[in-house]
Amino acid sequence: MNEYLVPLTSACTLVTLNYMAMKVRSKMLIDSYEHLLAPLLTGLASILMMLVPLPELFGLVDLRSVPIFMAGLRYGLPVALLSTVLPSGLTLFTQDSQAWFIIVQELIAPALISSIFHNKEYRSGFLDIPIRHGLQICSFVFLLRLLIHELLESNLSWLYALDQLFMLAIMSAAFIIIIVMVNDENKSWRLQRQLELQANQDSLTKLPNLRSFMPIASNALHKRRVSIMMIDLDNFKQYNDQFGHLEGDQLLREISSVLRNHIHEQDYLARYGGEEFILLSSEINPLRLSKYAERLCSIVADTFHQKNFTDFTPITISIGISTAEEPQVELRRIISEADHALYESKHHGKNRSTLYKHVQLTNEKKMNA
Structure with a gap:
């Protein structure tokens, strides 16, 4: 039973990292460098997930793909692919076999899938990220892993499918919590912006005051x-x-x-x-x-x-x-x-x-x- 606590611990760590990243972003004027810092921080979060490997029964290496989900969803394909550079390099360095397979399945594929749901307004913060996008991304990645396992093993056991469903629940929960946190941060930013606008705008004519x-x-x-x-x-x-x-x-x-x-x-x-x-x-x-x-x-x-x-x-x-x-x-x-x-x-x-x-x-x- 203890092996089921490992992905829970990783998911909690990931949520904590996202919270810390948002607070750092809100305290620092990094908007002009965000196209560089976003893939860097995402890559580092993926590497931290790699340091907590999952038990073999889950059929996954770790939760390195979850930070890539947010990069693709919020920033689009270029940033998502850049975010895979650091964890891909570490994967090549530490994995003797199947390194490229792991990179494609756990990094490149999540970057491509999540980028499909990207909207430029998600990056600016003017539009909230729908929860359904998080569920759809996790579901597509789940189905992709089942398909790959079926093609390679030619024997999809119910036990493996149940373990994958458990991981789907963990990934979805972590990803949804992260989306909710990002949306709440954006709502606070929009409220602050609205208050600043009202303070600097004439209420009658809507001109600057x-x-x-x-x-x-x-x-x-x-x-x-x-x-x-x-x-x-x-x-x-x-x-x-x-x-x-x-x-x-x-x-x-x-x-x-x-x-x-x-x-x-x-x-x-x-x-x-x-x-x-x-x-x-x-x-x-x-x-x-x-x-x-x-x-x-x-x-x-x-x-x-x-x-x-x-x-x-x-x-x-x-x-x-x-x-x-x-x-x-x-x-x-x-x-x-x-x-x-x-x-x-x-x-x-x-x-x-x-x-x-x-x-x-x-x-x-x-x-x-």
Whole structure:
């Protein structure tokens, strides 16, 4: 009876190793090296399983194939095959006979079978691994071993079949526990990601909020010159007073959608607060910036004119623009300059854009006059 405890012990060891590997992965920033570390850790887990051989009555060498199951299922065939390199090398070194047979049956075949069920979303963690895939993989490997035994021995005994069923139960249980652990870890990661997204996203417009905008803009400004556009929705208070706050919220959603769909692909739009938006742009040429901003003004004006708001004060936007003279200028200074330029756009009729440089030149002329 003690021989039946050996595979149970190996299965428990394997589950423990998987738990430790997940904790190491969560504590270390190894995502960029995962395509190398995954086959390395999987190969080492297989080798540890090889160090605990099973009794001969089970007709198996050990549980070296179970780590390969997860590599193929989660990462696909290339990683699964790479995961077989280390245990295959050790098998060739330690086995005098049937080394290649063991490699094909216990490593290569599990890698091929498990890879059939691979989905790229399993690797990213955005999709849970179905339990049925684990059962299917173990069942296919079980049937393959019975078939190979029948071809080689030409005598499939009931005792051997029962022992294989016992090993199928052990492998399936261990593999399912590992899948459940991986899925739970992914669920925790997705929840954390969702909470981070909610903390950095404006709940009304679904745009990034100012909290997430500031570090991104600061990092960009440390590397290169950038421009900041302050965008304000004109006549919003009157619209709220006439149609109510619910309609006002819907208008903000529509405005944010229009802006998001028409800004440059490399630019970054966020909600500043209230009816104001802020845009980080890589464009620094004054002429092109003016045309860019005027195009946004025209698109918004045309969009809401077509929505039959003509019986009300026109829904338009005003924009103020400031460009950093050099990298590593203080971000808040650029935002303040853009805000000042926005005030000038509002003061001179709305539905227009103003460059802070033009405001400076105008002020200088007034002072010299």
